[in-house]
Amino acid sequence: MKARHPALLLLAAILLPQFAYAARISELTETGLAERAVRFFTLQDPSLRFALVGSILLGISCGLMGAFLVVRKLALMSDALSHAVLPGVALGFLWNMTKDPVAIFIGATVAGLLGAGLVQAIRNTTRQKEDAALGFVLASFFAVGVCLVTMIQNLPGGNKSGLDKFMFGQAAALGPGDVMLLGGVTILAVVIVLAFYKEFLVTSFDAAFAISVGIPARVFHYVLMVLLAFAIVSSLQAVGVVLVSAMLVIPAAAAYLLTDRLGMMLVLSAIFGVTTGAVGAFFSYVGRNLPTGPLMVLAATAVFLAALLLGPRHGVLSRWWRHRSRSARIGRENMLKVMYHVLEEEGFRGETVPLRDLAEARREAIEDVQVEMRSLRSHGLVTISGDGQAAVFTPDGWKRACEIVRNHRLWELYLTHAANYALDHVHEDADKIEHILGEDTVRLLEKRLNYAHRDPHGKLIPGLADIHSGGPARIHPAT
Amino acid sequence: MNQLIPAFDFHRVVIAPWTEGFAFSIWIVLMGVLVGTACGLVGNYLLLRRMALVGDAISHSILLGLIVAFLIFRHVDTPVMFAGALAAGLLTVAIIEFIHKQTRVKVDSAICIAFTSLFALGVTLVSLAESAGPVHIDADCVLYGEIALVPLEPPILWGQVALGPPSVLRMAVVTGVLIVGILCFYKELLITSFDPALAKSMGLKTGVWHYGLMTALSLVVVSAFESVGAILAVAMLIVPAMFAAQLSPCLPVRLVLTIGHAVISALLGYHLSIWLKCSAAGAMVVCGSLLFALAWAVTALRARRPVSTSEPESSGLQSAATLPG
Numbered sequence: 039m040k041a042r043h044p045a046l047l048l049l050a051a052i053l054l055p056q057f058a059y060a061a062r063i064s065e066l067t068e069t070g071l072a073e074r075a076v077r078f079f080t081l082q083d084p085s086l087r088f089a090l091v092g093s094i095l096l097g098i099s100c101g102l103m104g105a106f107l108v109v110r111k112l113a114l115m116s117d118a119l120s121h122a123v124l125p126g127v128a129l130g131f132l133w134n135m136t137k138d139p140v141a142i143f144i145g146a147t148v149a150g151l152l153g154a155g156l157v158q159a160i161r162n163t164t165r166q167k168e169d170a171a172l173g174f175v176l177a178s179f180f181a182v183g184v185c186l187v188t189m190i191q192n193l194p195g196g197n198k199s200g201l202d203k204f205m206f207g208q209a210a211a212l213g214p215g216d217v218m219l220l221g222g223v224t225i226l227a228v229v230i231v232l233a234f235y236k237e238f239l240v241t242s243f244d245a246a247f248a249i250s251v252g253i254p255a256r257v258f259h260y261v262l263m264v265l266l267a268f269a270i271v272s273s274l275q276a277v278g279v280v281l282v283s284a285m286l287v288i289p290a291a292a293a294y295l296l297t298d299r300l301g302m303m304l305v306l307s308a309i310f311g312v313t314t315g316a317v318g319a320f321f322s323y324v325g326r327n328l329p330t331g332p333l334m335v336l337a338a339t340a341v342f343l344a345a346l347l348l349g350p351r352h353g354v355l356s357r358w359w360r361h362r363s364r365s366a367r368i369g370r371e372n373m374l375k376v377m378y379h380v381l382e383e384e385g386f387r388g389e390t391v392p393l394r395d396l397a398e399a400r401r402e403a404i405e406d407v408q409v410e411m412r413s414l415r416s417h418g419l420v421t422i423s424g425d426g427q428a429a430v431f432t433p434d435g436w437k438r439a440c441e442i443v444r445n446h447r448l449w450e451l452y453l454t455h456a457a458n459y460a461l462d463h464v465h466e467d468a469d470k471i472e473h474i475l476g477e478d479t480v481r482l483l484e485k486r487l488n489y490a491h492r493d494p495h496g497k498l499i500p501g502l503a504d505i506h507s508g509g510p511a512r513i514h515p516a517t
Numbered sequence: 518m519n520q521l522i523p524a525f526d527f528h529r530v531v532i533a534p535w536t537e538g539f540a541f542s543i544w545i546v547l548m549g550v551l552v553g554t555a556c557g558l559v560g561n562y563l564l565l566r567r568m569a570l571v572g573d574a575i576s577h578s579i580l581l582g583l584i585v586a587f588l589i590f591r592h593v594d595t596p597v598m599f600a601g602a603l604a605a606g607l608l609t610v611a612i613i614e615f616i617h618k619q620t621r622v623k624v625d626s627a628i629c630i631a632f633t634s635l636f637a638l639g640v641t642l643v644s645l646a647e648s649a650g651p652v653h654i655d656a657d658c659v660l661y662g663e664i665a666l667v668p669l670e671p672p673i674l675w676g677q678v679a680l681g682p683p684s685v686l687r688m689a690v691v692t693g694v695l696i697v698g699i700l701c702f703y704k705e706l707l708i709t710s711f712d713p714a715l716a717k718s719m720g721l722k723t724g725v726w727h728y729g730l731m732t733a734l735s736l737v738v739v740s741a742f743e744s745v746g747a748i749l750a751v752a753m754l755i756v757p758a759m760f761a762a763q764l765s766p767c768l769p770v771r772l773v774l775t776i777g778h779a780v781i782s783a784l785l786g787y788h789l790s791i792w793l794k795c796s797a798a799g800a801m802v803v804c805g806s807l808l809f810a811l812a813w814a815v816t817a818l819r820a821r822r823p824v825s826t827s828e829p830e831s832s833g834l835q836s837a838a839t840l841p842g
Binding site: 107108111112113114116117121160163164165166167169170172173174176177178180181182183184185186188189192206280281283284287288290291294295325328329331332333335336339342346352354 | 522564567568569570572573577616619620621622623625626628629630633634636637638640641644645746748749751752754755756758759762763790793794795796798799800802803805806809813816817
């Protein structure tokens with residue numbers, strides 16, 4: 039993250055000489071879609087450069103703050119605050135009837151902090167629950183803002199105020215002042231987060247512990263709220279009042295799905311924020327007149343959906359896939375176990391297992407057994423011989439079959455001997471555990487059970503020698 | 518500043534609306550009262566279930582339902598509107614539940630993600646549709662609503678008699694159905710809101726009542742939507758219910774207080790909007806919020822006084838409907 043500062047400064051330096059020519063994107067002449075895309079990537083328009091740099095800065099500051107919101111379960115606080123700043127925006131505008139970024143910034147920050155204070159006050163002094171307090175601040179402040187904005191629109195010159203751009207955002211309307219403000223807020227956020235990373239980490243996850251080691255959790259909470267208000271207010275022009283909370287929460291939630299470390303989450307969240315900000319600016323530019331905020335949010339949603347579905351550990355698809363492959367493996371292992379049982383019944387005299395016997399043992403149609411056998415063969419566990427009517431273990435298949443049977447019988451023995459289960463209660467439990475016992479646990483069990491040879495039903499437990507013998511022919515017949 | 522806040526002219530602000538502009542005022546105030554009542558009644562149950570912000574979420578995402586319904590059917594008649602709103606509302610709840618249950622993301626983030634995404638999609642679709650042709654839904658109206666347009670709608674005729682603007686009539690029907698529904702299913706709603714475990718043990722299907730409430734919420738919000746806008750609809754859901762909850766722990770009293778709150782805030786808000794020449798819906802919410810602040814102050818002052826004057830708490834009969842301390 040540190041490496042990004044010089045790059046930002048460089049970008050700002052490129053922008054500085056362009057201040058004089060800043061034109062609005064909406065003033066562009068009619069051009070084709072492809073041409074606009076080319077213009078976007080060649081950064082021909084100065085206003086586009088502002089929009090892009092602004093969106094990128096916004097992505098960083100919102101991403102960083104959002105990560106803390108998500109882990110502190112304060113996502114809806116951002117929603118309430120972002121609506122509550124509207125009267126402040128209107129008052130900042132009234133200051134001298136222009137969209138002076140600094141006046142609006144101050145007004146909106148004050149309104150946002152008032153809102154946060156009011157939420158706290160309602161929670162502390164009434165029986166109202168947090169959701170009601172947040173909703174109240176959100177709605178009543180917004181109503182005051184709506185009244186003020188409509189009053190301003192009645193004033194001479196108020197109609198062209200461009201205050202409506204604060205609703206859904208228009209990155210194209212970002213001016214040099216807005217970008218400098220965004221840059222300042224972003225740098226402040228990055229510096230404070232880097233400087234107090236440890237404190238923020240501890241207070242976010244275990245406030246009680248933080249207090250016990252002498253970290254003023256309350257102070258850091260307020261610092262975070264102030265930074266949050268800054269991030270919201272500086273992003274208003276680009277994303278709009280209604281959707282700032284999305285830019286805070288969605289990239290951070292996507293990052294939350296991908297990692298368990300806060301540091302990594304902050305980095306990912308900032309990266310997602312930057313990406314979605316840039317993509318939103320791009321589409322807003324290419325499809326003229328489209329408000330930027332919603333497009334950024336849609337880009338962020340796409341990132342979140344991708345993380346939701348494809349995330350390696352917590353993704354829905356990957357979890358489904360893991361579950362599916364695990365049940366497939368269990369199915370194969372159960373088949374191996376049945377093959378072992380069939381061979382065992384015959385005292386390991388032959389190597390081939392007729393599919394008919396398997397079907398009988400599993401009480402299935404022979405066609406089903408054939409289907410499953412093909413799956414086993416494709417995994418290199420069996421070979422099929424005798425024009426498709428019989429199966430033979432490969433060394434790998436034999437090894438796995440022995441392991442499964444050993445796990446099953448060891449566990450039965452453990453349950454009856456060490457855990458005092460009744461003999462007729464142990465089978466189901468062993469059926470489940472046999473697929474997941476690891477080698478270390480097996481060693482422990484064997485030791486605990488004095489390297490017993492027979493399970494509680496009197497059947498032989500396959501030993502290491504059997505497992506590594508490569509096939510049933512070399513096993514000594516059960517006695 | 519003088520331009521911003523016009524001088525308070527008693528005749529212009531208080532008298533004239535009812536003597537000269539009666540036909541105009543009555544529909545606006547009536548609409549305000551109906552919206553406040555319907556939203557407030559549903560809001561009471563939302564508050565009990567700690568779902569105030571789910572109401573916020575649904576009232577935002579309804580925009581998507583409306584625009585999709587419009588793009589499919591190319592008109593916004595009442596049934597189409599209701600169908601779109603209902604679909605959007607239930608979709609929102611389903612998405613929130615999915616994210617919350619299937620992933621490690623907490624419910625507050627899930628709410629935020631669900632409604633901002635759907636709302637953003639709705640706004641984008643509206644912008645795209647606007648560039649293709651006239652759309653009856655416009656993104657600004659979503660935010661502010663324009664209750665002052667209500668009296669200008671062509672009235673619905675019944676024979677020769679003009680009944681009133683369609684949106685007021687629709688809101689009246691929805692409010693009426695809602696009140697009848699609450700009266701009929703009072704007990705079920707009460708139990709499933711207060712004690713889902715008890716409700717289950719009594720054989721009530723909590724899921725059905727949950728989604729039923731969400732359905733009512735979607736229909737109420739979509740009827741209120743055009744006149745007050747999405748975000749002020751949230752205010753109408755939460756503020757009256759909070760006002761009532763501040764004053765009474767007893768649900769039936771709360772429901773009645775909600776209606777009173779709706780009437781007072783609509784009247785005061787209308788006059789405030791005439792005085793300040795601002796959005797009427799916004800002014801109604803501001804007045805409603807001030808009423809809550811008043812109730813808050815009263816309860817805070819009362820709490821400071823010695824306890825001796827306070828009456829004994831609820832009797833056995835009442836306790837079924839009384840909030841736990």
